[in-house]
Amino acid sequence: MTTGTSRRERFLFTAYALVVLGILFLPLVTVTLASFSRKRYFSFPIRRYTLDWYDKAFQSLTIAELVRTSLTIAAIVTLICVVVGFFGALAYARYPWRRRKLYQKFILLPIFFPQSVLGLSLLLWFNFLGIIPTWKTAIVAHLVWVAPVATLIMAIQAYGFDRSLEEAARDMGANGWQVLREVTLPLIMPGVISAGLFSFLLSWGNFPLSLFTTGADLTLPEWLYAKMVSGYSPLVPAVGTLTVLGVAVLVAVGVSFVWLIRRRGWKG
Amino acid sequence: MTGTASNIVLRLEGLTKAFGSLIAVRDVDLDIREGEFLTIVGPSGSGKTTLIRLLVGMDRPTTGSLYLKGERINDVPANERPTCMVFQTLALFPHRTVGENIEFPLKIRKIPPAERKARAMALLELLRLPTEYYGRNVMHCSGGERQRVALARALAFDPEILFFDEPLSALDFRLRKALEKELKDLHRETGKTFVYITHSLEEAMVMSDRIAIMRTGHIEQIGSPDEIYSAPVNRFVAEFMGEVNLFPVRATTDGRLDLVEFAITLPAVGVALAPGEEGTLMVRPEAIRFLAPGETADCVIEGTVFNEYALGSRLQYNVRVGEFTISVEKLREDRYLGALGQATLIGWDLEDARFLGGED
Amino acid sequence: MYEDLRRTGILCSLPLLILLAVVFVAPLLVILGFSFMPSKSFSLLHLPTATNFVTLVGAGYYKSLLWSLGLSLAAVVVLLVICYPLAFAMAKVFGPFTNVITVLVVLTLFVPDNIRLFGWVLVLMKGGLISGGLRALFGIEMDSLLYTVPSIVFGLVYVYFPFMLFPLVLGISMVPDELRDAASDLGASRFTIMREIDVPLAMPGILVGGMLTFVLSAGAMAESKLLGGQKVIVMADEIETAFTYGQNWPLGSALSVILIGLIGVAAVFVLKRIDLDQILGKT
Numbered sequence: 001m002t003t004g005t006s007r008r009e010r011f012l013f014t015a016y017a018l019v020v021l022g023i024l025f026l027p028l029v030t031v032t033l034a035s036f037s038r039k040r041y042f043s044f045p046i047r048r049y050t051l052d053w054y055d056k057a058f059q060s061l062t063i064a065e066l067v068r069t070s071l072t073i074a075a076i077v078t079l080i081c082v083v084v085g086f087f088g089a090l091a092y093a094r095y096p097w098r099r100r101k102l103y104q105k106f107i108l109l110p111i112f113f114p115q116s117v118l119g120l121s122l123l124l125w126f127n128f129l130g131i132i133p134t135w136k137t138a139i140v141a142h143l144v145w146v147a148p149v150a151t152l153i154m155a156i157q158a159y160g161f162d163r164s165l166e167e168a169a170r171d172m173g174a175n176g177w178q179v180l181r182e183v184t185l186p187l188i189m190p191g192v193i194s195a196g197l198f199s200f201l202l203s204w205g206n207f208p209l210s211l212f213t214t215g216a217d218l219t220l221p222e223w224l225y226a227k228m229v230s231g232y233s234p235l236v237p238a239v240g241t242l243t244v245l246g247v248a249v250l251v252a253v254g255v256s257f258v259w260l261i262r263r264r265g266w267k268g
Numbered sequence: 269m270t271g272t273a274s275n276i277v278l279r280l281e282g283l284t285k286a287f288g289s290l291i292a293v294r295d296v297d298l299d300i301r302e303g304e305f306l307t308i309v310g311p312s313g314s315g316k317t318t319l320i321r322l323l324v325g326m327d328r329p330t331t332g333s334l335y336l337k338g339e340r341i342n343d344v345p346a347n348e349r350p351t352c353m354v355f356q357t358l359a360l361f362p363h364r365t366v367g368e369n370i371e372f373p374l375k376i377r378k379i380p381p382a383e384r385k386a387r388a389m390a391l392l393e394l395l396r397l398p399t400e401y402y403g404r405n406v407m408h409c410s411g412g413e414r415q416r417v418a419l420a421r422a423l424a425f426d427p428e429i430l431f432f433d434e435p436l437s438a439l440d441f442r443l444r445k446a447l448e449k450e451l452k453d454l455h456r457e458t459g460k461t462f463v464y465i466t467h468s469l470e471e472a473m474v475m476s477d478r479i480a481i482m483r484t485g486h487i488e489q490i491g492s493p494d495e496i497y498s499a500p501v502n503r504f505v506a507e508f509m510g511e512v513n514l515f516p517v518r519a520t521t522d523g524r525l526d527l528v529e530f531a532i533t534l535p536a537v538g539v540a541l542a543p544g545e546e547g548t549l550m551v552r553p554e555a556i557r558f559l560a561p562g563e564t565a566d567c568v569i570e571g572t573v574f575n576e577y578a579l580g581s582r583l584q585y586n587v588r589v590g591e592f593t594i595s596v597e598k599l600r601e602d603r604y605l606g607a608l609g610q611a612t613l614i615g616w617d618l619e620d621a622r623f624l625g626g627e628d
Numbered sequence: 629m630y631e632d633l634r635r636t637g638i639l640c641s642l643p644l645l646i647l648l649a650v651v652f653v654a655p656l657l658v659i660l661g662f663s664f665m666p667s668k669s670f671s672l673l674h675l676p677t678a679t680n681f682v683t684l685v686g687a688g689y690y691k692s693l694l695w696s697l698g699l700s701l702a703a704v705v706v707l708l709v710i711c712y713p714l715a716f717a718m719a720k721v722f723g724p725f726t727n728v729i730t731v732l733v734v735l736t737l738f739v740p741d742n743i744r745l746f747g748w749v750l751v752l753m754k755g756g757l758i759s760g761g762l763r764a765l766f767g768i769e770m771d772s773l774l775y776t777v778p779s780i781v782f783g784l785v786y787v788y789f790p791f792m793l794f795p796l797v798l799g800i801s802m803v804p805d806e807l808r809d810a811a812s813d814l815g816a817s818r819f820t821i822m823r824e825i826d827v828p829l830a831m832p833g834i835l836v837g838g839m840l841t842f843v844l845s846a847g848a849m850a851e852s853k854l855l856g857g858q859k860v861i862v863m864a865d866e867i868e869t870a871f872t873y874g875q876n877w878p879l880g881s882a883l884s885v886i887l888i889g890l891i892g893v894a895a896v897f898v899l900k901r902i903d904l905d906q907i908l909g910k911t
Binding site: 009010013014016017020021023024025026027028029030031033034042043044045083084085087088090091092093094095096097098100101103104105106107108109110111112113114115116117118120121122123124125127128140141143144147148151159176201202204205206207208220221224225228236237240243244247248251255 | 633634635636637638639640641642643644645647648651652654655656658659662670672710713714717718721722725729731732733734735736738739740741742743744745746747748750751755756757759760761764786789839840843844846847848849850854864867868871877880881884887888891895899904905
Binding site: 162164165167168169170171172173174175178182183186187264265266 | 324325326345346347348351352353355356357359361362363364372373375376377421422424425
């Protein structure tokens with residue numbers, strides 16, 4: 001740590017961090033609170049509490065359908081992004097080729113674009129190609145934003161390891177495929193898992209891209225938004241809270257997994 | 269110890285490697301004998317690592333040819349050559365056990381597990397590592413132990429030639445000294461050809477059958493350590509081989525040598541020189557004596573002993589003659605007995621001096 | 629072999645490049661094409677015209693543009709001030725606590741934006757957490773805090789907080805501790821150190837964070853809708869309206885092109901100045 005950080009300074013920094021974190025999570029806490037309200041509309045403080053809305057959430061067929069749609073999209077997006085991004089990350093960080101620097105910057109471009117504009121442009125593009133938007137086209141839309149992120153995460157991991165490891169494996173007789181499987185992949189594995197986690201969650205929670213490209217189908221975030229604007233009931237925060245919980249569990253599992261791999265290595 | 273001259277295992281002919289306009293290896297001709305311990309020494313940037321990478325197959329030469337036992341292998345990729353390199357960073361697979369590392373080349377070749385393990389155990393024994401290390405994570409081993417694991421791994425698939433890229437440079441002095449000797453012992457025990465590169469001359473002298481000195485991509489001289497030490501081919505090699513005194517000389521009209529700085533003339537040391545031709549006379553510090561009164565030598569110079577340096581079992585002296593400094597080295601029992609700052613006579617015999625050509 | 633490595637590198641890059649060509653570049657080209665089509669047409673088979681761009685200036689769309697840019701700039705400045713101390717602490721002071729913070733912040737990123745913003749609606753609205761709480765505890769009556777310009781900026785600051793924080797952390801961690809210690813040893817005060825060493829050396833991180841948040845805010849739509857109640861119409865809003873209610877694809881495309889153009893300029897400006905290998909390789 002740096003010099004000159006007195007205990008008082010540490011205390012101030014920690015206090016600041018806690019305040020910021022508190023503000024960061026305040027809306028989520030409020031949403032959870034709102035899900036317990038018996039009344040249809042939210043007013044604070046809540047006079048009467050109930051868990052009925054959670055009941056409704058679990059029993060609703062609409063919601064089950066929405067979850068299924070969102071999950072399917074997220075799963076496929078994750079699969080594609082991790083595979084494509086893995087090779088993209090290798091190209092990003094490990095191989096010396098001519099246009100690499102340009103490639104690095106180009107890959108990042110989609111992240112900077114407003115998602116609504118991206119979604120709309122994809123809508124026009126589908127229309128141009130004569131494709132009708134369904135949940136399948138939403139997959140394509142998510143790829144635009146998620147693939148660069150996944151690539152970036154794996155690239156960061158790929159920067160880390162010793163080039164001579166691959167060379168040594170080659171020298172000892174391994175062919176290209178064996179090097180990839182026995183050396184490269186195990187070393188990038190923490191990045192691969194993080195990228196998978198990110199891809200899944202970013203796709204699962206995405207709204208702007210889905211809004212314009214799912215057509216008649218709906219994802220969970222789309223439904224939530226529609227209900228927020230008109231037709232609000234505490235079902236919305238209930239579902240929202242469940243979403244947050246699901247995300248938290250997934251992140252916890254993912255992070256522990258990555259931590260474990262970093263310490264013990266990936267045995268393949 | 270060394271293979272006979274007819275047993276050439278690797279031949280380099282006119283090997284050149286250029287990276288754009290930078291020529292890293294320039295027209296190298298070399299015959300590596302089977303079973304020898306050859307060390308390539310040179311300063312940073314002399315092209316040693318590039319050369320080794322060409323031999324191992326990590327890079328392709330720009331021009332020139334490489335022959336392994338008579339067969340041209342320019343286009344054979346690294347993973348098909350019967351060679352193996354021990355990297356400077358060792359390149360051990362982290363998070364894997366010692367056993368997994370050693371068995372890697374065997375696993376690649378689809379050797380069944382039981383056989384692999386047997387071979388790994390045999391190698392652990394050869395490298396004097398406890399057999400319990402088989403299951404130990406490689407990151408939990410000490411520096412010296414990791415060296416041995418790297419060696420075991422390199423030997424696992426029985427390569428013809430082992431290459432070493434400065435593997436000991438990151439270790440501390442004692443460990444390095446111990447491992448140098450172990451490497452030489454290993455060479456004896458396995459009988460394989462070792463090609464070693466380092467920037468440390470000391471290391472080369474300890475371990476090698478032959479030494480090749482490299483400068484800016486080209487081999488200046490190659491020979492046994494003794495040969496190079498006593499008969500360096502030029503000034504660069506002479507200076508590289510250790511502390512040495514170099515006197516500029518000029519041939520006189522009557523076939524003798526003028527020591528330019530000292531107004532002394534010597535008979536020519538069996539070298540045919542044109543009158544007026546210039547060159548360098550090399551005299552090793554150990555060859556110079558402090559002359560007792562009445563003692564003579566072929567060449568005598570008067571100077572002042574400026575300082576004494578202790579080098580373990582030897583002592584080194586700075587003797588100043590005007591603006592010139594001469595190095596004298598003596599064993600402890602022959603130490604200089606006079607006072608520092610005093611004028612003294614030093615001298616050497618012609619047979620201990622060697623003439624080197626003009627500046628190259 | 630060096631040459632083989634280069635070839636492998638190019639091969640590896642292809643899947644991603646092809647994907648982006650089809651999913652990213654092509655649609656943008658379509659938008660570009662549409663922006664030159666006659667108003668309210670739905671196919672690209674017309675003669676190019678610049679009417680949309682003329683409408684843009686004439687009909688006052690530039691106001692939305694200025695609002696978008698202004699709000700974004702405000703958000704960037706606010707974020708810089710808020711995030712810098714925390715980023716500094718995370719990079720230099722906290723140690724393992726940094727990872728905890730990172731995970732928690734990343735966690736919020738995965739919750740859909742509209743849920744998070746909705747939470748703020750619940751907090752800020754009349755009868756919501758703040759207003760209702762004040763009334764219950766102190767009997768103070770307060771109006772809704774929503775539907776103002778500051779609330780929109782607040783929304784932007786909240787949503788894009790991580791995008792300023794993490795680049796800053798990365799940038800600050802690139803400043804070697806030794807330099808700071810040496811400067812201190814030579815007599816420099818805390819502020820001098822910050823001015824002469826911290827900020828210049830962390831500049832890549834600052835630039836990336838600033839640019840990222842600016843660009844994302846400029847294209848944001850949900851904040852102005854949910855928290856601003858359409859008090860201010862931002863560019864992204866106009867674009868959506870043009871495409872949906874307005875049924876005017878060419879106009880929407882033209883607006884998009886302008887927005888993308890501005891964003892692109894900012895992005896390129898910053899990307900040219902940084903070396904990604906240096907930043908990412910240090911992680």
